[in-house]
Every structure is written in C-alpha cells, then in structure tokens.
Amino acid sequence: MTPLILASESPRRRELLKKAGYDFDVVPVKVSEIPNKNLNVNDQILDIARRKARAAFDLLKSSRTGPFTVLAADTEVIFGEGPLGKPSDRDDAYRILRLLSGRFHEVITAVCMIDSSSQKELSQFEITHIYFKELSDNEIWSYIDTGDPMDKAGAYGIQSGAGHFIDRIEGPFDNVVGLPIDLVRKMLLELAK
Template sequence: MENIILASASPRRQELLSSVGIKFRVEPSNVDEEPIFDESPQEHVSRLASAKAKEVAGRVKQGDEVWVLGADTIVIIDGELLGKPEGRVEALHMLKKLSGRMHKVITGYSIYNPSRDEEIKRAVETTVKFKDLTDDEITGYVASGEPMDKAGAYAIQGLGAFMVEEIKGSYSNVVGLPICQVVNDLEEAGAVRLFR
C-alpha cells in the first residue's frame, strides 16, 4: 500500500506527482469550497487544503502510517477570487477580465499525517501575465471546453498556453501543485526519498 494519499481527483495533480516518481493512491475529498467572509486568498487555499487532507485522513485505518496531500488552487485579479467557472458565460467573463493583465495564482497545500497529527501547510504564489486576447480567441477557447474545470478558466499546460505572455514563479503551481516545494516538504517529513 502507498504511504502517500492524494486527496484530489485532479488529473493534473496526479500527473505532477507521477512525473517526479512519487508513488501514491488517489482518494478525492468531499469538502465545501465556499470562501469564508473576510478570509485572505492565502488563508482560503490553506484552509481548504487542510480540510481536504484531514477529511480524507478521517477515512484511513487507525495506525496506518500515511501522509495525505490536500491542495486547492485559485486565481486572483483585482482582489477577486476566480475559482472554476460555473458555465460558459462565467468562463468568458473571467477570460475577458484576465486579458492583457497580470494575475496571481495561489495554491495552498497540506501534508497531513493522521497517526502523528502532524501537518505541513503552505500557500505558494505565482504571477502570470496574459497577452491581449481577441473576442474570437476567448470564445474559441471557451468552446474547446478546456476552461470548464480549471481555476481562472484556463489550463497553462494545455491549449491555454497560447494566452500566457509571462510567468514569475512556479509553473507547476499554476498547473495545480508547486511540485518543488511539495517534494521538499515530503522529503523533510520522511514521507518520500527521491534519489536515495
């Protein structure tokens, strides 16, 4: 049995962990993702990541030595939190707002060990700048269906890459998991050993 549990159904997070050779199993969490009034974006993603990890950890057999990884990613522009679009119209609105501008992508993650009641929690920020998008580019991209299950209505690792003019910070953070930081924390916790 794998000692790392990914508390997410995101294929992108699964691909990122697999790409660095981490063995894990997937157990998606069931957590309400609504923001709490007056909570900062960093607090929001950290709270949700922790809640996801702990909800899944509650299903683990007592005494199992596991580390549960929960994560949440949001996009912020003008202080507005952009999660996953509810539909086509909201995706169009989000992309028009992001067009030609800088925005922040924040991923919070929690690495939780239920048997030790130990948790490592972080929020990682990346700045992304979009090119000026034409209406045809926006409607065509939304029609592709790609934006519908992504925070901010785009996938930097997919067709959405055509919109990204500049990035400052972790690329994998924008995909959904700041893999460098996550691996460092998993190694420090003794959950994984890469190259040893």
Template sequence: MGISFEAIPAKIEEPINSEAPQTQTMQNALRKAQLVKDKVDKDALVVSADTIVVLDNHILGKPADTEEAGNYLRLLSGRTHSVFTGICVYYNEIANINYEQTFVTFAELSETEIDSYLATGEPLDKAGAYGIQGFGAQFVTKVEGCYFNVMGFPIRLFYEMLKTILVEEEQ
C-alpha cells in the same frame, strides 16, 4: 519524484470569503486532507491542494458556466494575475500547511480566441477559467514563479514539505 500514490477525491464546498487568498487555499487544502485521512490507513501520508486565481483582489474560482468563464477570460486579457495554491501534507496526525504564489501575464485576447477556447470546454473546471497545461497555454506571455503552481501543484514546495516531515520522522 517516483512516489506511488492513490488519488482519493475530496469534494468540499469552496466558499469565497474575505480571508486572504493564501489563507483560503491553505484552509481548503486542510479540509480536503481531513476528509481523506479518515478513509486511509493511519500511517498513510495524505497530500491535498487547492488553487485559486486572483485579479485585483478578486478571486476567480472555477466558473459556474460558459458565460462566467468568458467573463473571467476578458478580465484576464492583457493583465497579470496571481495564482495561489495551498498544500496540506498530513502525516502522523500532524498537518503541515503552506502555499505558493505565482504571477501569470496574459496576452490581449480577441473575442474569437475567447470563443474558440470556451468551445473546448477546458475552462469550465479550472480556477480562473484556464489551464496552463492545455489550450490555455497559448494565452500566457509570462510566468513569474513556479510553473507547476499554475497547474495546481507546486512540486518544489511539496518536496520541501516532504523533506521536513522525513527529517522529523528520523528524529
């Protein structure tokens, strides 16, 4: 997209609650944007995102440890799950918030495959304990929807949100 940016970490608590997954990701994205907006110039465009993995109405966040990561991968094995990413685009004191949902199907995973993947360390900082852009890609048999959403940033959705803001800015 050719946009220059500065990445500013926004560490927030990401509690799992009874809200719908899309609501949780949008709320977390908003909280991240609000945390960052006070650290940047007033006319800066602040963009934040939050991604979660959902299987059978249960949220699989970032695993606490290798054991939990292995349990997540066993649950995902041979099944289809949803990936939700909430995005907040904050500009001129207005927060535009939306989300994307993508369905991902995993192959059946052997214990050897799970153990080998866990040994890479990759699953420990990823929602659902896998990264589609890394070694986790080998487990994915099907993606329905936005691939970039599964990576944590649905580019097309962001582009549409940005266009809306730019049109409003021109008026």
C-alpha cells in the same frame, strides 16, 4: 518512505506527482470549497486545502493499519482582491478571460499534508505571477468552444489550450497546473524529521 495518499480527483495533480517519481494512492474527498470570508485570500485557500486533507485523513485513519501521509491541495486564480473561481457557464468563462486579457494575475496553490504517525500537519502555499497577452474575442470563444475552461479556476488550463495566452510567467509553472512539486518535496522532508 511512508505511503502517500493524494486527496484529489485532479488528473493534473496525479500526472505531476507521477512525473516527479512519487508512488501514491488516490483517495478523493468532497468538501465545501466555499471560502471562509473571515480569512484573507491566502488563508482561505490554505483553509480549503486543510479541509480536504483532514477529510481524507479522517476517512483513512480507521481503515489503514500502517502509517501514511495525506497530501491535499487547492489552486485559485487571484485577480485584484479575490479568487475568480471556476466559470459557472460559457458566458462566465468569457467574462473571466476578458478580465484577464492583457493583465497580470496570481495563481496560488495551497498544499496541506498530514502524517498519520506523528499527527503532524503542515500547510504552505506557492504563488506564481501570470501575465496574459491581449486576447481577441475570437481567441476567447474558440477556446471556450473546446470545453477546456469549464472545470478550471480562472477559466483556463495553462497546460492545455490556453498556454498561448501567456505572455510571461514568474514562478513555478507546475504551481499553475495545480501542484508545486518543489514545495511538496520540501514539505515531505519536513514531515520526515
């Protein structure tokens, strides 16, 4: 298999790839994650994943001698018409979690891959529907006090302290964590054709 490069600093994405049995190198890149307002929400998320993949590809193409495949992803929590993003502070985390309490939202992860040999680029996304139970102020503030929500889209990590906030999930659990492995497998097979 062509060497896989994960263009992400996310420990959650690394863990999911490792558990799925993939060998990979990590090459994190910094790109603007400000969404392009001229695109619809799904395309905004795909666009950010593409920016990450292309930045890593451009960084590596001159220094790598053999073939490689870059994998990048972007995960957003969508409530109503738009993404909630990561909280800016504790009060913002409270606002987001209060908004999600007792309601339905979507988690969308866009995945982009670029193969260095064929120059082929693939981008797709996965959607998971999440239903939160009603949360008390005490539950929300106790969770915020752990610090866990501060670096996460939608101000929660399903795999950590916020798992008990979930009433129901429709769709892949790993998508909510940050990387839909079944989609990754399908895209790698498609690139190998």
